[in-house]
Amino acid sequence: MVSTLDLAPWEHSAQGAGSNADTWTQLPPLFTTAGQALDRAGRPDYFGWLDHIRAAAGCTRPIRLTGSVHTVEANTGRILDARHTDQLPDAAIYKACGNRRGSVCPSCSRTYQRDAYQLLRAGLVGGKGVPETVSRHPAVFATFVAPSFGTVHTRRVRKHTCTDRRRCDCRPEPCHARRDAGTCSHGQPAVCWARHDRDEPLLGQPLCLDCYDHDHQAVFNLFAAELWHRTKQTAERALRKLARSRRIPFPQLVDANGKARRVSPVRLSHGKAAEMQRRGAVHFHVLVRLDGVDSNDPAAMIPPPAGLTLDDLAQAVTDAAASTGFATPAHPDRPDGWPMAWGDEGKGKFVDIRPITLTGVGEVSDGMVAGYLAKYATKSTEATGHTTTRITGDNVDTHADAEGDHIARLIDACWRIGRATHTPAPLGDRPKRQPGLDTEPAGSGPPANPYARLRRWAHMLGYGGHFLTKARRYSVTFKILRDTRVDFRRQQERTDETAGVVRSVDHLDAETTLIVGTLTFAGVGWHTSGDALLANTAAAMARARHEAGREELAHEAGLQVVASALRAA
Template sequence: MTVSTLSATPETTTVSGAAPYAEPTTAMRLEWLARSTDLHAQAVARAARDDFPAWLSHVQTASACMRPVRLAGTIATVEAATGRLLAERHTADMPDGVIYKPCGNRRASVCPSCSKLYQRDAYQVVRSGLVGGKGIPEDVARHPAVFPTFTAPSFGEVHTRNVKRHTCARRADCDCRPEPCHARRDFMVCEHGVRLVCFARHAATDRNLGTPLCLDCYDHDAQAVWNLTAGELWRRTTIAINRYVRRLCRARGIPYVATFSASGKLRVVPPVRLSFGKAAEMQRRGSVHFHAIVRLDGVDPADPTAIVSPPVGIDAQDLVDAIDHAAATVGFTTDPHPAAPEGWRIGWGDQILTKVITVAADGEVTDAQVAAYLAKYATKSTEVTGHASTRLTDETVNVYADPDGTHTERLVEACWMLGRPREWWRLRRWAHMLGYGGHFLTKSRRYSITFALLRSNRIAFRRTQTAGPDTAEPAGEPTTLIVNFLEFVGSGWRTPADAMLANTSAQMAREHQNTAREYLTSRAA
């Protein structure tokens, strides 16, 4: 049996041997490009679609995020007074059928865009507590405030970069000549046969910085436990500082204040109140140390929650003395552990430095410098040590833990092995953080504004910017509520081409904003 190869339709061409063929449509070409493994071909396929402008506008809020969260469901507009449904919209009617939300990760190594936004918010939170604004009275600029740094004790000698006197203009670009690391005339040899000497003048980018001279001599167990209990040590330190200042008030005859509690009972409280802000920094050796702000406030008998000036008789030097006293005396012993039946002694190291904060530029350290310093470390984690991982499990811990491996691998191993007892399970939970499980930026309740306030103000601004000022609701109770019935369906962009297009759009928007900001700055000058 034979099958004819002739066309079933009349030939329209006069060329011999030519048969008609189906011309690929634009939709077919776009489908081929979308299935291509070439990133640029995928981007062309997405940009050529009719809904590309709508998609680009839809993903604008999360366009710079590395791993946006995808949500699906319905969004309902409800009348606040009656609960009547006014409008409802489903994400299936939107581009890609989902809503893209920024991940909001604070770590710069995970998402540079979201961490930059977090850093700017942290700067406002810290600085408003020093100079006022955003709801904080501007009188706080005249309150005594200090900037102490609390370090961890030594767990063994490590390679360091010591510059006795800085002559560089910027510490971030320091090119000053450092001293030798561990220069000794006598070549000390530890019990493991390692010479505890190093004549190198380490550069700031040297990978040996923070690593022990002898890995076997270093007390990795004690450092892991210290990281775990650093938050409790900070809590006890703040209590000790408060008690020291209160004793000063009594000794100097500063009268206590009589106020009424929330339940209406009369009580007598100290005439001063301390407000704290703290940022944790992970050192190269894998231990945390704290940069803090301690501000002295007074107490208003009519409104105990108000931020008022402190009474005369207590100044910034008294805060320095209180911090030095607390750092030298506060300490405790942990609960017994099978590896340490008597527990570990927890206390601060010897390198405690406290500077007085001033608003003027001629002081030890200014408010802008402190705010920028704390905001910078609020977006960092363990990357400086060379270790970066998510939360570890029994299946993944062997990738990062090794009892005979590098410094960080031994720290992870110490956390995992010491976390076997039920009472010490938090060591395993925070093994990916080398034992530290606290927040990297914290503050006391009355120090300044909150991140939630900044986020809510930003949301209100964007809604007004999108809908127009005429549609904004008046101040007071809202008349309508937005109720979201959304569920998590994934994270990240659907394709690398989507990520490239969204990030490119975000980069162009940032460049436009920077150009406009520079133009306004030049005109103001």
């Protein structure tokens, strides 16, 4: 078995390290990857090196750390042992990059995806510290779609006959079939009779680039998170009003100052994943759960009052999606701002609401929807074909083009609208280099231009939010899942019984021996492409063994179910 990960440095349009450092000066410069791998595998300390890099073996671009590591007695502070990374293989400690994007690091993104699945599913059925009573809360799966900014090539199936949508081979409808075939104002065809395949590059591309409103789409991506925030507030107000009309008592909470106030008897908790469509517009898949409010413990997750049902939740979210909207701040190019709203008002489609079943069957079950959202948590702009890193004034000319293709025009819109407000001149009439907007994050105060973030997130087509977010009381956090995994590994790897329990400095709840590291960043990537080949291949083989083990356990469980059914019959 060989690794399928990249073994050569990446070609980046922006400054950054490649996948491998290739700084091993002991080998000839023209040494092949296979030769590097054979040289490493032939060394006496090869298996020790494999054990040393095991924690980051599957990572495409591991982080190398150098420095000293001390073993300290917690009670007295006495140093029991001191080691320097010079004594370790490669004179460095390897740490996985932890990147969530599958296109950047498949191994780390898989860990992130599994954590996301557990986090999202725990908010529906409980576990991981979440009470199992949440399974009795009404919950819906809502998809908030972006509005239309122009006609694009699409693949639409009227009635599916396939069993797996991921491998759908159903015959689609014509893309944009019209009786009055003609051209737009720019002379481009306004119809498309083609039946597009699932992987056709033309999908998501406008029929006419000049008719498409690239500016509006870039602004929508920038303010989409704010639109969702206001939509959730509107739905909560509607439920509060409904509870008052049905005479549901409002709990009374007492704050830290002793002041009492009445609050709504229900609140919405959500887990949200963003998806970048092929046209480059972002839309949200949201798990919305209806919770009650306990006056004695406001942080508790309790079922909502009996007077509010699943239908009430679905109706509140639907009405909020249709009614919520606002205008963005004024801009020199558009003094009235751009309108922000969900969906296509002409077609009357703003949101798709589906109830969630917790029995494992049905159109949308808890496991299906958690896996669906976790999948999008590891993606970014790959669906559009655009995968560049941060865009700056040095490389913007490579990606932005007002007369280019669809993605180039979106990036140009981000760069042009995100300019400083005191320079309303077109992009070509002024210097493009603005370090304050290109590289520095937004300050604590309000920016002079509310659209300045478009330049910082031009490589994301204007969307600067997280691809997976949740309400504070929806479920556990990623930190809790990571700490649990770290504790489990420490228990598995503890071999020296005389040394006692070895923990890091953030565990001071008991008498322990602490590991204190003073480490500094040394670089990114493996030393050579041969090291990457060996490390990634070993990790791929380990993953294959784990997958085979899981499949075998699932097969044995299935045989036990069948045997039990036969005995019962």
